[in-house]
Amino acid sequence: MAIAHHVPASTVDAPSVPFPSDRRTPLTWSTAPIADAGGHPPTVLEWHSAVPAAPGRLRLFVACDVRDVRRVEAASARTGRPLGSFDIRYADCHQPYDLPLDGDAVRAVADEGVRLALASDPATEPLWIFSGPDAPVERRPSLLLDTEDPSAPAAALHHHLTSIASVQPFGWMEGCVLDALYDLHTTFPADTRAETALRDHLAVYVHGIRLRYEDPRSRPANDRVYGIEATLPFAVVAKRDPRTPRSGWPSTPGTPGPTPMDASRTPRPRPRAATPSLTPWPSSRRPPGTPGYARRPSASSGSAAGG
Template sequence: MCLSNHTDSKVELPGKTPCLAAAHAQTADLKVPESKRIPFGWTAAGIGPGSGESLTLYWNGPLRNHPAWLRIAIALDVRENVRLALRSAATGVPIGEFDIRYASVFQLYQVKLTGAQTELVLKEGAVLSLIQGSEALWIFTGGPAEAPLLLPHLLPESADSPDPWLQLPGNLASLSSVQAFGWQEGCVLDGLLELERAAGTGRFLGSVKAHLGMFFDQHGNLRYENPRSEPADGRVYGIEGTLPFAALAQVDPAHPSMERAIRFWLSDASDDGTIRDGTMLSAEGSYTIAYPMAVMAKAYDRHDLALLAIRQLEARQKLLTDGDVLYLRSHEDGSRSFRNWSRAYAWYLLGLARTLRELQEFSSLPDADYNRIAALKSELARAAGVIMTYQSPAGLWPVYVDEPETGIETSGSAAIAAALAIGVQLGVLDDQAGLAALRTRNALTDYLTPDGILYGVAQNNKDDGRLQREGYRILSQMGTGLAAQLEAVLQQLPGLPGIRL
């Protein structure tokens, strides 16, 4: 069964790095589970656990003895550990394996090929078969030309690799960086908006609109899937699902869906004004709730939303901090979890910094509310001081910031450093925070692919945190969005050398 065809398999990526797209794919005729949906109506192929349920990729292109990366992207949510064997199609020569654990939709995976293996794959094709996993694994095989990295492709290794920071904006500005609607896509959108704030060319603003246009139709109707790949059209799936509305409010404040997010917040608020995820209050809400609330408060001059945003930050300071310790989650029974997780600090600090930046530009608050904002600025300074003590000499942070043995985590590092840079921009933090952010930026250079994608990212905590402690790391466009936020804010700070779009 032919799933996708391309008349020309060579694709020029936005960062000017050429890749070779699969010319066509053949697989067994597996059906998408009834409760699930492939995003955007794109074509996907299932690789099943049964014999004969493999996927074969073919390329039309010159045979070259050139090392390359073979990449695929996930099309349906994965809730188990999966391994794919990769071999040549005609002679069955083993080439490598994909190690895929609890993957989210749009996550990229890659296997390094030697020059001889690249030539073999181009000559014979490549077969992907499931060697671990109980359910079919679905990968994208067809989609728009504007999203080449989300389709199977070969990325040749270059002996003269360009600066990956120069490739990052082009990669992020394409549809290759689209993520699941919610916190992951929100990180990308904020990266694009921050790049626009730094560059002011309109280029990245157009990319934000193109991204949002994938999820909203011409009538403003929202169409997307929740984190389990289940259709969630026309509704907000949870507190993490409101982050993209911050970007929507900035590029199209009159959009008919804006009121949907506001209604969700107001209907979900408890008597004390806090908005939780069921019975749990999480650090994510500083970024995914308080920040978009503050954006809308400024956009619509709504004092009630500004106060609600302040309340979210105050509640999280009270319930998630304990001296110099920060937790990701506070539970109804009084317990707390994910102690000193780097991405807990990421969401807490980035939410504080971004919300304060929006509220600082809000002109109609009473003095008492500005006093509350001043207290939150003090909390940003306190928490920033704590997290800077855990920064490694190289400039990054571990998965658990006080446990170096858990290994470096790049997305949390990027977000923490972006928050530090915004704090300097606000005048809340001093130059030492700016230099700490710059050290992070420089250290992240070694964790960017040649075409500008961040790797070294800890997997999402769908497996209750086990993967974070096992040293498992992924490529992540969500993480790329956070790196872009850091890069762009640093460009807006005076006196920091060598950073330009």
């Protein structure tokens, strides 16, 4: 069974392009733009380490939400040999994109590097990718080379999941990862890797008593919940520390009020709805073979049940 061997790019040389002022990339991982070839130089990736001779893929991770369609053209850096294109469509932050490469193309990339440019049609603004070296190996621009190791896929999955490399945008996607890490830890408590990863993941977004993250459009959403999908990560927070309710954060940044980690406000319990009482149907109005009870009509309904 073939699995992927990561060989991250040694350098990423990108044009100087300002990042959109109303958006933000997550974490502290460095990013690089891939801009329109008509107005900017290409982004160039180079590999200075040894690259095995094997077919594989060139992988990029999107670092800022994309709400349109963009095409990234890839070519060898010196000779300009076309390698293919990335078809980027409405990508989430942290979403990977792969470009398949045969063995000859991998050798060309290893020897020359690869230049990336955004096709002018239909793109309207640069594409931002994670560039490292502060990002995990799995999130940098990388060659993923096919190797044969039938025992490794499960171990590779476990290694990736129980690391910061599996972090996702705060909301339902990161909530699913947190659920997996929590279940893995509680099922195999002697293995501390899942619990360590769980703490590392929460530390990405929870800083003391503050919450720092971006909404699905890469806009800062500090100390507030952008919508219902942002609530899933709090399920694991509550399961890990049920004595501390996480509720009552401000609806907008700077609004007076308790923070996400404030334990002083406990949600009020909702009143339970009264259980409807049952009353016998008159036997003259009951069809043969049916139960003799029905819901009693409420005083405000103005109509009789069953008619």
